[in-house]
Structures are given as C-alpha cells and as structure tokens.
Amino acid sequence: MANTTIITGQYVQINQTPASVGERIIARLIDMVIIILYLFATISFFNKVPTLVLYQVSYLLFIILPAVCYSLLFEVFNHGQSIGKMIMNIRVVMADGSSPTFGAYLLRWLLYLIDFTITGGLGLIFILMTKKSQRIGDLAAGTMVIKLNDYRKINVSLDEYSHLEANYHPVFPQAGDLSLEQINVIEKALSVDGKERYNYISQLSGKIKELLGINTQLSDEKFLETLVKDYQYYAYVDI
Known part of the structure; x- marks a missing residue:
C-alpha cells in the first residue's frame, strides 16, 4: 500500500501508511463485539433491577446512546482510536498529519450511515479505490486511517530536529486546530525580509489571534514562532 508523504514547514518528511482494508474491517468487528457485549450486560442489568423512575430516559442514556455513539466518543476522547483501532494499532488523523477536530470526527461518524448501512458497503469500495484508502466520511472530513507503528517511527526522527526541544510544553492548545497550509503561511511570514516584515x-499575528481567540503578551514574532512549535507538538508528538 502506498505511503502518504508530507513535507512540513521545517522540511521534515512525514510518511503515513494508510491502514489496510483488512485492518479496518477487523477493528470494526472487534468494536461490534464490544458493543454487543455492552448491550447484553446493560440490558441484563436493567431487566433485573426494580422499575426505576424515568426508566425510559435511563435506558436511552445508559444503553442506546453509548452504543450508537461508541465510535465517535472513543475517537474524540482517545486520540482517534476506538478499542478495535487500538488493538489493530491504527488511528484516525487528518490527511495532512494533524489531529482531527471534533467537527471532523463528527462528520465522518455521521457519514458512516451512508458508507456502509444505507449503501450496503459503498464506503468499502471507496477505501479500495482512493489513494489514501479513504471512505466517503474520510473524504468529506479530510481524514484518513493510518498505521500507528509507522507514525511512531516518525516521532523518533523528529527528536533529531532542533525546532522542537525535548520535553517541550505547548503554550497555545488552539494551535492543534490549524491546518498545515496555515502553518506554511506563518512560516513564510517569519522568513520575510525587508521593510515590510x-x-x-x-x-498576520492579529488575524490569527482573532481567529483562534488568543490573548497574549508575547511579541507578534515570538507568538507566531511559538504557534508553529505548538502545532508540531500537537500534530506529530501528542499521540
């Protein structure tokens, strides 16, 4: 399977290998087994206890919603991995290598219904045909599922570069919401020479602060430099 190659603003080559169809199917089957076991356990519990106040509401909150939202909840709160994905060592990321936003997770989860349920497996055909092995939900959300082993090898190589010091602590968590293209614009701004610099x-600093809702006492140049480092941390190190 072909790798996805990304060149960052620091000219660091990032190679991402898309997860195979088999790995994704096995991960999904594992998740389905876990959901079935959860439903069996919770339904058995509710059937054994006396009638509860607001029984139907409790049934919805503790049985139906967790089962339906299983994939979304795990991917949002577990760095793009459901239990099945953890076992198969694969993970959801943005196609540019950064961490997905909640909106991206939500969109790919909503479109799962079209990918597999309604169309009877159209998403599987897209995974087989697209270069980055993306189903319809991935294409719409700009995400892909990668092999985590390869992703971790990248982190080891990143330690050799001085742009991100060892034990670096990010300053602006909003940097994780930026795209690679936006980071490249910042990099170009920092490299400008002459009177207009x-x-x-x-x-650019003012626009970014307004966009991300950031208020800082750092100088404009220092702010942009810190933002680039924070982006690198969230995109490639914080796994």
Missing part, C-alpha cells in the same frame, strides 16, 4: 508579521 514588521507590518506583515503584525497583521
């Missing part, structure tokens, strides 16, 4: 950096 100050104005260019100042204007």
Whole structure:
C-alpha cells in the first residue's frame, strides 16, 4: 500500500501508511463485539433491577446512546482510536498529519450511515479505490486511517530536529486546530525580509489571534514562532 508523504514547514518528511482494508474491517468487528457485549450486560442489568423512575430516559442514556455513539466518543476522547483501532494499532488523523477536530470526527461518524448501512458497503469500495484508502466520511472530513507503528517511527526522527526541544510544553492548545497550509503561511511570514516584515508579521499575528481567540503578551514574532512549535507538538508528538 502506498505511503502518504508530507513535507512540513521545517522540511521534515512525514510518511503515513494508510491502514489496510483488512485492518479496518477487523477493528470494526472487534468494536461490534464490544458493543454487543455492552448491550447484553446493560440490558441484563436493567431487566433485573426494580422499575426505576424515568426508566425510559435511563435506558436511552445508559444503553442506546453509548452504543450508537461508541465510535465517535472513543475517537474524540482517545486520540482517534476506538478499542478495535487500538488493538489493530491504527488511528484516525487528518490527511495532512494533524489531529482531527471534533467537527471532523463528527462528520465522518455521521457519514458512516451512508458508507456502509444505507449503501450496503459503498464506503468499502471507496477505501479500495482512493489513494489514501479513504471512505466517503474520510473524504468529506479530510481524514484518513493510518498505521500507528509507522507514525511512531516518525516521532523518533523528529527528536533529531532542533525546532522542537525535548520535553517541550505547548503554550497555545488552539494551535492543534490549524491546518498545515496555515502553518506554511506563518512560516513564510517569519522568513520575510525587508521593510515590510514588521507590518506583515503584525497583521498576520492579529488575524490569527482573532481567529483562534488568543490573548497574549508575547511579541507578534515570538507568538507566531511559538504557534508553529505548538502545532508540531500537537500534530506529530501528542499521540
């Protein structure tokens, strides 16, 4: 299976190998077994206890919703991995290598119904035909599922670069919401020379602060430099 190659603003080559169809199917089957076991256990519990106040509400909150939202909840709160994906060592990421936003997770989860349930497996055909092995939900959300082993090898190589010091602690968590293209714009701004450098950096810094809702006492240049480092941390190290 072909690798996905990304060149970051620091000219660090990132190779991501898409998870195979077999790995994704096995991960999904594991998740389905876990959901079935959960439903069996919770339904058995509710059937054995006396009638509860607001029984139907409790049934919905503790049985139906967790089962239906299983994949979404795990991917959002467990770095793109359900239990099945953890066992198969695969993970959901953005196609540019960064961490998905909640909106991206939500969109690919909503479109699962079209990928497999309604269309009878159209998503499987898309996985087989697309270069990055993306189903319809992945294409719409800009995500892909990668092999985590290869992703971890990348982190080892990143330690050799001075742009991200060992034990680096990010300052702005909002940096994780930026795209690779936006980071490249910041990199270009920081590399500008001449009389317009100050104005260019100042204007870009102001727009980014407004976009991300950031208020900081750092100078505009230092703010942009810190943002780039934070992006690298969230995109490639915080797994």
